[in-house]
Amino acid sequence: xxxxxxxxxxxxxxxxxxxxxxxxxxxxxxxxxxxxxxxxxxxxxxxxxxxxxxxxxxxxxxxxxxxxxxxxxxxxxxxxxxxxxxxxxxxxxxxxxxxxxxxxxxxxxxxxx
Amino acid sequence: xxxxxxxxxxxxxxxxxxxxxxxxxxxxxxxxxxxxxxxxxxxxxxxxxxxxxxxxxxxxxxxxxxxxxxxxxxxxxxxxxxxxxxxxxxxxxxxxxxxxxxxxxxxxxxxxxxxxxxxxxxxxxxxxxxxxxxxxxxxxxxxxxxxxxxxxxxxxxxxxxxxxxxxxxxxxxxxxxxxxxxxxxxxxxxxxxxxxxxxxxxxxxxxxxxxxxxxxxxxxxxxxxxxxxxxxxxxxxxxxxxxxxxxxxxxxxxxxxxxxxxxxxxxxxxxxxxxxxxxxxxxxxxxxxxxxxxxxxxxxxxxxxxxxxxxxxxxxxxxxxxxxxxxxxxx
Numbered sequence: 234x235x236x237x238x239x240x241x242x243x244x245x246x247x248x249x250x251x252x253x254x255x256x257x258x259x260x261x262x263x264x265x266x267x268x269x270x271x272x273x274x275x276x277x278x279x280x281x282x283x284x285x286x287x288x289x290x291x292x293x294x295x296x297x298x299x300x301x302x303x304x305x306x307x308x309x310x311x312x313x314x315x316x317x318x319x320x321x322x323x324x325x326x327x328x329x330x331x332x333x334x335x336x337x338x339x340x341x342x343x344x345x346x
Numbered sequence: 347x348x349x350x351x352x353x354x355x356x357x358x359x360x361x362x363x364x365x366x367x368x369x370x371x372x373x374x375x376x377x378x379x380x381x382x383x384x385x386x387x388x389x390x391x392x393x394x395x396x397x398x399x400x401x402x403x404x405x406x407x408x409x410x411x412x413x414x415x416x417x418x419x420x421x422x423x424x425x426x427x428x429x430x431x432x433x434x435x436x437x438x439x440x441x442x443x444x445x446x447x448x449x450x451x452x453x454x455x456x457x458x459x460x461x462x463x464x465x466x467x468x469x470x471x472x473x474x475x476x477x478x479x480x481x482x483x484x485x486x487x488x489x490x491x492x493x494x495x496x497x498x499x500x501x502x503x504x505x506x507x508x509x510x511x512x513x514x515x516x517x518x519x520x521x522x523x524x525x526x527x528x529x530x531x532x533x534x535x536x537x538x539x540x541x542x543x544x545x546x547x548x549x550x551x552x553x554x555x556x557x558x559x560x561x562x563x564x565x566x567x568x569x570x571x572x573x574x575x576x577x578x579x580x581x582x583x584x585x586x587x588x589x590x591x592x593x594x595x596x597x598x599x600x601x602x603x604x605x606x607x608x609x610x611x612x613x614x615x616x617x618x619x620x621x622x623x624x625x626x627x628x629x630x631x632x633x634x635x636x637x638x639x640x641x642x643x644x645x646x647x648x649x650x651x652x653x654x655x656x657x658x659x660x661x662x663x664x665x666x667x668x669x670x671x672x673x674x675x676x677x
Contacts, residue, residue: 264474264478
């Protein structure tokens, strides 16, 4: 097999891996189905016991209030954004969200999955 | 990258996908925020990142028109689109990722596996989408379909609500069927037709072309799975159309001469509707229709007009497919 074909097959293989891991994870990146649910959410962030103003929350995560993305993707964005901050600048995050306008759920970071 | 020349279908696909993305996606910008891979944050300032990716996409779109530069153009443009996805986790998009990967795979095209790899990309797209929906109870009980209708077409949502569980299951079945039909050589043309009709139906119903996704996915289905010798054989009487004298004498000019047009030996008003459909099935007209639809969508958000163009496109593809007689010559 030519090197270019091998590279192309690797790209396809990576996608198959993304699809195969789908039943075991919550996010839906790289498996051709990120937009298959609607997530309505509100993010509250706290730093040193004080609530972080909403514009700062928006600056850090850049997520719309209604997201046509899987809830797992939204959580992964918040998780990644916090992990990339220096430890002293990390926030405690509380997300109330509804999937497909279903019952309200709560997710905390750090602290719960 | 291989030096083998790109087949005309694949080259056409690269040119069209790059043009449509240059029109449709560049308007969204290439903002970098929270990249999937942390090191991407260290590659220049956000403004430099935006400029570099935008330039790469436009340069790739321009280069693709030159036969010797099409591969490099596809790699540049595809790379820009994939980096747009990797560089902005909150704005992940199926449509942009599909266009980007398709262009990179085109740039890597090499016989004898090139066709199979590009076709596999389309099959994986539909298989992944169908499997994901199967795992989601909200797709099986119709909740997601109801929510989507409420959001996109509130006027129709009430009327269609009883159908939402069926619609969810039908969507899964359609996506799975497209994946299976496209994977079986002798059933490919049904897969193409189902794909084009499915996406055109969604576009009409939701009045949403999902960025470049509608155009890229339907073009891929047609250009990667329909063998061009079939197109050249439009002139021959087919089982489907043989009873319609209106099609007699119409033939498509040989593509290898570069005359991508439908020839009409004689013209009469009576034949006009059928000939219009056949004319719409020629590659340049298809590309033009898609380009105009993309431009209208981008410039004015005139979705109803885009939708009308898409229906004409779908009708053209349907006639094109049903008018062909020979079986695909490639595996």
